[in-house]
Amino acid sequence: MTEMVYGSNPVRVSEPVIPKWWRTIDKWVLTCVFVLFGIGILLGLAASVPLATRNGLEPFYYVQRQAFFGGVALIVMIAVSMMPPVMVRRLGVLGFALSMVALMLLPLFGTDFGKGAVRWFSFGFASVQPSEFLKPGFVVVVAWLIAASQDLAGPPGKTISFALTLVVVGFLAMQPDFGQSALVLFAWGVVYFVGGAPMLLIGVVGGIVAAAGLVFYESSEHFARRIDGFLSPDVDPRTQLGYAANAIQEGGFFGVGVGGGQVKWSLPDAHTDFIIAVAAEEYGLILVLAILALYGVIVVRSLWRLLPERDPFARLAGAGLACIFGVQAMINMGVAVRLLPAKGMTLPFVSYGGSSVIAAGITLGMLLALTRERPRGQMSDVFRRGR
Numbered sequence: 001m002t003e004m005v006y007g008s009n010p011v012r013v014s015e016p017v018i019p020k021w022w023r024t025i026d027k028w029v030l031t032c033v034f035v036l037f038g039i040g041i042l043l044g045l046a047a048s049v050p051l052a053t054r055n056g057l058e059p060f061y062y063v064q065r066q067a068f069f070g071g072v073a074l075i076v077m078i079a080v081s082m083m084p085p086v087m088v089r090r091l092g093v094l095g096f097a098l099s100m101v102a103l104m105l106l107p108l109f110g111t112d113f114g115k116g117a118v119r120w121f122s123f124g125f126a127s128v129q130p131s132e133f134l135k136p137g138f139v140v141v142v143a144w145l146i147a148a149s150q151d152l153a154g155p156p157g158k159t160i161s162f163a164l165t166l167v168v169v170g171f172l173a174m175q176p177d178f179g180q181s182a183l184v185l186f187a188w189g190v191v192y193f194v195g196g197a198p199m200l201l202i203g204v205v206g207g208i209v210a211a212a213g214l215v216f217y218e219s220s221e222h223f224a225r226r227i228d229g230f231l232s233p234d235v236d237p238r239t240q241l242g243y244a245a246n247a248i249q250e251g252g253f254f255g256v257g258v259g260g261g262q263v264k265w266s267l268p269d270a271h272t273d274f275i276i277a278v279a280a281e282e283y284g285l286i287l288v289l290a291i292l293a294l295y296g297v298i299v300v301r302s303l304w305r306l307l308p309e310r311d312p313f314a315r316l317a318g319a320g321l322a323c324i325f326g327v328q329a330m331i332n333m334g335v336a337v338r339l340l341p342a343k344g345m346t347l348p349f350v351s352y353g354g355s356s357v358i359a360a361g362i363t364l365g366m367l368l369a370l371t372r373e374r375p376r377g378q379m380s381d382v383f384r385r386g387r
Contacts, residue, residue, distance in 0.1 A: 092140025
């Protein structure tokens, strides 16, 4: 009788997870990631064979490992992209805490693999670089703190986030890893700026960073050597930068042809830090521009979908993740063409690496989760909740 008078409550049938995920996900970004991974495998077939030959391994040993780690990264990306923002925040906080503990233990148990910087834990069959996993968690934690500071009677999140940034940068500089330190500072600056920081404060932080760079230049031989090599008007053709510059010049517009490149036989890091030089030599400027376009689509599309976002945490974390992903790609390619000093940073989803590609999968998974289409309600609902 009650239902006849007042009507029955409609039964909401929940949409299955997979169809809902597919309906709300940014398919353009998802497609670009898979294309980048395919390009990475294609370039790995050329770049990693000489390294395997020098190490007495099967010709496609590193390609197989790249395919395995890349497959794991894509699975992780899809799994994380299905999470709601609150789960992304929890994952980010947990990942950041574990990565910080690992970062603190590096001076005791880490190794440098002969590269002059203690950045890895070596387990024999594989190695782990904690700073790669630190970055997405750091962005999420900083976004959470700054978003919380915008609430009435909220914590001083901006001050706490700046202090946390200094601690993280300090541990990264101890390795030394100035490239990741700069990337972490940039990520904090992006999140802080989007959260409403004054330009004067950003300028002051920039001045502090420049002063710290001068101090490190005077005190760190590793840092000074890279800066001097970058500023030198002449490039030693026997260095990695020399080989990379020559390969890019040789490639021209259309490249020398598949398998015809020579830089992969000279560059020890052709499959990681200088993978773009292999692409430019064998496939020419066309492939390089295509790779640039793919990264550009990922960043611009993500920022565009975040514009109407009303959740401060999702907006801040998404902007930070998108920018840190795009800037890492810019740094890698900028080093190869000598626009930036050598940083030892991989090209996301294209370069060979276990830690880097899985961390990139986590980063893009979080970004895809935060940019999924969600019901936003009416603007009047926002004011009604504030009463």
